[in-house]
Amino acid sequence: MKRPRAPLVAVVLALLSRVALAGPPLAPGEVRERRLFREERPLWREALALPYDAALVVAWPLKRTLFWAEEIHLDDRIANLVRFGRGEDEP
Amino acid sequence: MFAALAGAPSVAQPIVWKDNDDLPIAEPAEDHEGDFIWWDGVRDMALYPLGKILDLGELAHEVGELAHIVGPEEAANVNALDEVPDSTWFINRHARRRLSAEALAQGPSGVETEPAADGPLVILSGKSLGMTPGFVMRDAKGDRYVVKFDAPQYPEVATGAELVCSRIMWALGWNVPEYDLFVFSDRRLTIAPDATAKDDYGRKVPFTTDILAAQLKRAYRLPDGRIRAIASRFVPGTTKGSPSLLGVNRDDPNDTVPHEDRRDRRGLRVAAAFINYTDARRGNLLDTFVPDSKERGSAGHLVHYVIDFSSALGAGNIDWKDPKLGNEYLVDPVKGLERAMTLWLVEPAWARLPLQHPALGYFESSIFDPEGWKPSYLNPDFDRATLRDSFWGAKLVASLTDADLRVIVHTGHWSDPRVEDLLTAILVERRQRIARVYFDWLRINPIDRFIVQGSSLRFDDLAVSSGVVDASVTRYRYRFERGAWSSTQAPIVPLADAGPARIEIETSHDAGERWSPPTRVSLAPVEGALQAAELERVTR
Numbered sequence: 001m002k003r004p005r006a007p008l009v010a011v012v013l014a015l016l017s018r019v020a021l022a023g024p025p026l027a028p029g030e031v032r033e034r035r036l037f038r039e040e041r042p043l044w045r046e047a048l049a050l051p052y053d054a055a056l057v058v059a060w061p062l063k064r065t066l067f068w069a070e071e072i073h074l075d076d077r078i079a080n081l082v083r084f085g086r087g088e089d090e091p
Numbered sequence: 092m093f094a095a096l097a098g099a100p101s102v103a104q105p106i107v108w109k110d111n112d113d114l115p116i117a118e119p120a121e122d123h124e125g126d127f128i129w130w131d132g133v134r135d136m137a138l139y140p141l142g143k144i145l146d147l148g149e150l151a152h153e154v155g156e157l158a159h160i161v162g163p164e165e166a167a168n169v170n171a172l173d174e175v176p177d178s179t180w181f182i183n184r185h186a187r188r189r190l191s192a193e194a195l196a197q198g199p200s201g202v203e204t205e206p207a208a209d210g211p212l213v214i215l216s217g218k219s220l221g222m223t224p225g226f227v228m229r230d231a232k233g234d235r236y237v238v239k240f241d242a243p244q245y246p247e248v249a250t251g252a253e254l255v256c257s258r259i260m261w262a263l264g265w266n267v268p269e270y271d272l273f274v275f276s277d278r279r280l281t282i283a284p285d286a287t288a289k290d291d292y293g294r295k296v297p298f299t300t301d302i303l304a305a306q307l308k309r310a311y312r313l314p315d316g317r318i319r320a321i322a323s324r325f326v327p328g329t330t331k332g333s334p335s336l337l338g339v340n341r342d343d344p345n346d347t348v349p350h351e352d353r354r355d356r357r358g359l360r361v362a363a364a365f366i367n368y369t370d371a372r373r374g375n376l377l378d379t380f381v382p383d384s385k386e387r388g389s390a391g392h393l394v395h396y397v398i399d400f401s402s403a404l405g406a407g408n409i410d411w412k413d414p415k416l417g418n419e420y421l422v423d424p425v426k427g428l429e430r431a432m433t434l435w436l437v438e439p440a441w442a443r444l445p446l447q448h449p450a451l452g453y454f455e456s457s458i459f460d461p462e463g464w465k466p467s468y469l470n471p472d473f474d475r476a477t478l479r480d481s482f483w484g485a486k487l488v489a490s491l492t493d494a495d496l497r498v499i500v501h502t503g504h505w506s507d508p509r510v511e512d513l514l515t516a517i518l519v520e521r522r523q524r525i526a527r528v529y530f531d532w533l534r535i536n537p538i539d540r541f542i543v544q545g546s547s548l549r550f551d552d553l554a555v556s557s558g559v560v561d562a563s564v565t566r567y568r569y570r571f572e573r574g575a576w577s578s579t580q581a582p583i584v585p586l587a588d589a590g591p592a593r594i595e596i597e598t599s600h601d602a603g604e605r606w607s608p609p610t611r612v613s614l615a616p617v618e619g620a621l622q623a624a625e626l627e628r629v630t631r
Contacts, residue, residue, distance in 0.1 A: 023383075025117040025390035031344035036111050036176075038347035039167040048148035055145050059138055066130040073292045080291075 105617055106624070107170040110178035112345040115390035118329070118380050119342035125333025125373035135336070135372075135469045136422065163477040163630075166354035171625045173479065175264075179345070180395045181355035185262040186490035192498045198258040198269060205271035206230035206322050212279045217288030217298060217306075223249055223401045223408045224309040225320070226288075226298075228280075236322040238273065239401060240310035242409045247311075247450040247510075249401040249408055250321045251503035255514070256366045256400035258499045263362050263487040265355070266396045268377075272504050273322035277307055309409075326396060328379030334395060336373050336471045343393050351475045354483055359397070360473035361484025361529065364464035365521055367454055369416045370402040371466045371473070404514070405452025414441040414453035421467045447517070450510045456520035461485075461528045478535055478630040485529035486539065489557040493519050523559060530554040532600045535630045536607040538567075538582065541623040543614060548584040548623075552598060555582075566603040569596045578603065591615045 032038060069075075125131065143149055155161040170176050177183055184190060206212065210231025218225045218237060225239035241250050250272065257270040286298035296302075310318050336356070339346040350356050363371040377398050382391035402408045407416075418441040419426045430437070440458045447455055466473065476484075491499075497515045505511055530537035530553045537553040552567075554560040568578040572593055584594055592614045597606040608629040615624035 023115060023390065025115050026344070028116075028344035031114045031116060032347055034111065034114060035345065035347045036107055037168045039349060039352055041349075045148040048151075049142075049146040051147065052142045052145035052149075055138065055141060059134075062133070063130050066133060067127050070127050070129045071293055076291055 104171075104624075106172055106174075107176050108174075108183070110168065110176040112178050112180075112347075113392040114345055115383055116344050116392060117390060118382070118388075119331060119340065119393065121330075122332040122335075122340070122342075122378075124335070125376065128372070128374055131373055132421075132468045135471060136420070139337075139469060139471045139474070163479075164352070164475070165477055166357060166480055167348045167352040169354055172623060173483070173626050173628055175354045175358075175483065178355070179393060180266070180353065181264045182266070184264050185495070186264070186487045189490075190262060192495075195258065195262055195495055195498050196502050198502075199261045199267055200269045200324075204234075204269045204324050205273055206234065206236055206275075207232050210279070211281050212275065214280060214282045214286050214298060214303065216286055217302065224306050226303075226306065229283075235325045236273075237325070239321045239323070240318060241320075242309060243311045245311070245406075245410050245449075246319070247503070247505055248411060248452060249406045250319060251450055251505060251510075252402070252404040252406035253321045253400045255500055255503045256368065256403040258502055259366055259491070260362060260368075260397055260400070262491065262495070262499070265359065265362070266394060267400075268323045268326045268396060268398055270321050270323050270400075272502075273320045274313065274317050275320065276317050321401070326377070326379050326394075328381035328391070328394060331378040331380050331393065333373045333376045334378050340378075340393070345392060351472050353472070354480050356472040357476035357480040358484035358487070360464075360470070360476050361461065361481050361488055361525060363466065363473070364417075364459075364461050365488045365518070365525060366400070366403045367405070367412070367417045367464075368400060368403045369412065369465075369467045370399065371397075371470055372468065375399045405447065405454030407452070411446070411452030412454075414444045415439075416467055417441075417464055418458070420465055420469065423465075448507070448510055448513055450505055450507065451514060451517075454514075454517060456517045456524065459521050459524055461521075461525045478529070479628055481529050482535050482537075482628070485525050486553065488522050489526050489530075489553060491518075491522065496522075523557070526554065526557040526559045530557065530559060532560075532598050532607040533605065533631065534608070535628060536596065536598050536610040538596060538598055538610055541612055541626070543586070543621045543623070546586050546589070548586055548594065548612070548614065550582050550584075550596075552582050554600065560600050564600055564602050566599040567596060568599075568603075568606065569594055571595075586614075589621055591621075 143153060152161060152164065156163060168175060168178070175181055175183070185195070207230040213229045214226050215229055215235065216227045218227065218239070223239045225237060227235065227237055229235050239249065239253070241248055253270050254272060257267045261267045280303065282298050282300065282303060287295050288298040288302050290296050307318070310320070312318055334340055334350060337351050338349050359371065362368070375398050377396040378393045379396070380391055381394055382389040402412060405412050407413065418439065444453050444455060444458070446453060493515070496518045497511070500511050500515045500518070503510070503514070529535070532554060538550045539553050540551045542549050552560070552565055555562050555565060566578055566580055567582055568576045569584045570576045584596065586592065594612050594614070595609045596612065597609050599606050608631045610629070611627040612623050613625040614621055617624050
């Protein structure tokens with residue numbers, strides 16, 4: 001008797017779970033509150049990391065330069081210029 | 092999160108085997124910083140080490156660790172049994188419940204997912220990243236794939252590595268895209284009218300027949316003219332770029348453990364060493380946002396993947412991997428200085444390695460050192476790995492038996508049958524080396540899988556079960572609540588009664604001469620049955 005009902009139950013459960021999951025996003029604070037695992041870094045550890053944070057700020061121009069250089073394939077452009085004397089429009 | 096054991100709990104909470112990091116969140120922004128390898132290398136090789144000095148808290152901890160005042164900073168996402176629960180980053184698979192040979196061979200999808208055998212293959216764009224030639228296409232079923240080839244002079248090298256290593260990583264527990272062998276005739280290829288590619292200078296240009304011809308010129312063809320390729324079906328969801336190796340994604344409220352403190356990120360080092368996945372960098376991680384419903388703006392969650400194994404084993408994407416990689420960083424100032432001090436007269440061992448086989452390059456096991464193994468450049472997550480993280484990673488690797496490895500290696504579809512034997516033998520030896528290093532009883536007690544059976548606690552000695560130590564030299568000693576030690580040759584502790592208990596166990600692999608650091612197990616009723624409820628591994 002139970003067998004023919006099994007697929008129906010599965011469909012209903014799947015639909016219900018879909019409905020349950022399809023709700024609006026939770027507020028970030030609520031997600032954090034509900035999470036089983038979370039690691040909090042104490043404020044004093046954040047303060048002690050300030051010299052490193054400063055180094056990251058100082059390195060920011062280098063970061064942007066490297067992003068740009070890689071994006072335009074600066075290495076290939078220079079290599080082509082040195083080897084073949086080719087301009088930008090002749091890769 | 093879980094404090095050290097204070098005593099046996101009378102009743103314990105169920106063990107957390109599923110992390111709830113898939114709570115519904117709003118769609119996060121894309122982050123493509125990981126696509127830029129130059130900055131990635133500079134940051135990880137120069138700024139990250141600098142951070143160990145400039146972050147004063149970090150520095151104090153390092154000094155404290157050297158002085159044995161504090162222990163190592165252990166991973167944060169482990170349960171009471173020191174295991175990693177299933178999450179959007181990692182799912183316990185073969186090491187927890189053995190997969191069938193069919194499942195190991197099938198890999199992530201569990202079903203056939205390769206592109207349609209007939210019909211047009213429509214090129215949608217060139218591959219935006221990576222060195223391997225290829226493109227993005229749509230098959231007759233409407234599925235989208237990334238297609239990658241072997242270089243003509245290096246048949247099966249990159250595609251074989253991708254097929255085998257993606258299955259290994261999936262079996263161990265990481266999320267990977269599906270990678271299938273795809274042999275096709277270029278006559279099936281057509282180019283979508285709006286298809287684009289990038290030129291040599293990274294500029295977007297229309298994908299023309301000339302570009303296609305140039306791509307196919309860089310592809311290895313079988314004797315019958317067809318192309319051997321890898322087809323990787325697009326993973327579900329919207330791609331969001333690569334997660335950072337340090338810190339959390341502030342756009343993802345589910346991301347509450349800094350990535351460098353995740354065991355699945357730290358322990359990946361051992362698996363990466365096993366398959367020589369030297370390209371284990373930020374750019375080879377991928378996040379996708381999977382919505383909970385098809386409605387526009389639906390809430391969902393991120394899923395995290397490890398991708399691109401075309402430079403694992405002996406493959407270097409388009410050729411053989413330089414045998415230096417895995418042994419040294421791409422730019423390794425320390426090794427460079429060491430060599431300079433010997434006036435470059437001492438040749439490193441890797442420089443004398445013979446080619447193993449044209450399909451495997453220089454991938455080998457004779458000089459493989461699991462602890463000395465290095466990715467192409469420093470990976471901060473790997474750098475944070477403690478012995479307990481590596482022990483966990485080694486457990487995963489050791490779960491693959493010789494037969495399992497043979498099944499997976501077979502999926503590489505190697506034309507020379509000798510490759511299967513050779514690659515299996517190399518992987519077996521690398522696995523054994525990993526077991527010898529990380530199941531070393533003088534550093535960590537290699538016992539695991541605790542089960543209460545009747546009136547005894549049984550466990551496995553992983554060094555014995557993985558075949559690196561003979562059972563005849565093993566001894567175990569145990570005591571209850573700091574009582575007197577009793578010893579036994581079998582991995583069994585008799586229990587006086589069926590109540591909660593806290594047992595300290597040490598292992599000897601030299602017949603009782605020396606003893607391992609202790610492992611402390613608390614037994615308590617969990618959901619009605621007495622079982623291991625908490626575990627503390629001490630390392631030396």
